[in-house]
Amino acid sequence: MENLKHNEKSMKMVKKSDKVYAGAGQIRYFDICLESAKGAILKDLDGNEYIDLLATASAMNVGHSHPKVLAAMEKQMKTLLHYTPAYFYNPKVEQLAQKLIDVTPGDFEKKVLFGNSGSDANDGMMKFARAYTGRKTIVSFVGAYHGSTYGSMTLSAVSLNMRRKMTPLVSGVEYIPFPNTYDRKENESEKEFVDRYWGYFENALNTYLPVDEIAGVIIEAIQGDGGFLKMPQEYMDRLYKFTRDNNIVFAVDEINQGLGRSGKMWSIEHFGIAPDILTTAKSLASGMPLSAIVGRKEIMDSLEAPGHLFTTSGNPVCCAAALASFDVIEEENLVEKSRKDGEYVRERFEKMQEKYPVIGDVRIYGLNGGVELVKDRKTKEPDSESASKLITYLMQNGVLMITVKGNVLRFQPPLVITRDQLDKALDTIEKGFSELEKGNLELADDKKIGW
């Protein structure tokens, strides 16, 4: 932080905040205290500005404080701030449910249920899959992040801190290896690679995972916190067919990757598959607390109240924000913009990869993805120190970026980011790689960065 021109106010607030706000809810990167944000630009308490490459964890796809979203919220706030849909109807709930039914894949009857966070939507997914099938086991993937409630944390397998001191978890969840394309061996064809990973799954089915007890399979079509890994089409096809052949619910978590983030409205659309259940949150209501489960009607009818309800779910102000966010996505062509800008960003990172051996892999899908830093391209040994040095340099030079898994740069700006802002951010990243190679970059302090 020393190189930042001004950070006295932020530091003061950080010290005060650390005394009262518990660490379990905060992943430490930099001692920055934000004051305001607009579009893709953040401003801290000391007046420093940053280009936002995180979009508050992919929760601000339409950009910070979009005027259309603010206006819709203000109008709704003045009429009905909240009345729980657990007891009485309100028009915003119906309008948003219908919108979600219309824009999600699947030409079949669907129903929707709202919650407050991505985590509770994934808990609901578990409940519905079990209720509908009458079976118990949910299959999830290593590297998945599905949330922080007991159910969704159990579905996750990405950090020991999501286990330590908190077990026992919810019973009945089994994990299989995610086909991590960066793990493809030299001389291994894509088919051989998929066969190898499908073999891990088959081995599970033959040893500890009875197929007739599986209620549902939950996937991130593109794993986010797991390192921005896109499932190969062939593996996805086999997995989907497996669920059809065995009457298993196929559920997709679109909480991170949905709503235009990956260059499609939903990441599962890259694969031409309509899931039985889709969960969404984060950018749904532009960062306001709202989640949704969208599922086949017969699955969603398999539980009765109060099987999955929350007093503040379906808040009409949040629903108004969500409806306005969908309008913005459509009016500003943000899905197509994400796709096109994403190609540009991928090309620029691939050019950097040619120059800098520290870049092991570039995985960009839409305005979204990861750049994996390694000590050695052959061994693929992660280089978290270089990643931490680089993001520290970026922060000191007006670009806010974080990492996943320690060594993967996380690239998820608001989709409204201008080409000018994008170029500025990418130029700074490129300069950062050059300084890193020359050995000019330092860590900000000796405190741990990231998870």
Ligand SMILES: Cc1ncc(COP(=O)(O)O)c(C=O)c1O
């Ligand atoms: C793929 C995915 N699912 C679920 C969640 C949990 O969402 P929330 O933090 O809103 O509970 C996240 C959050 O990062 C996520 O990335």
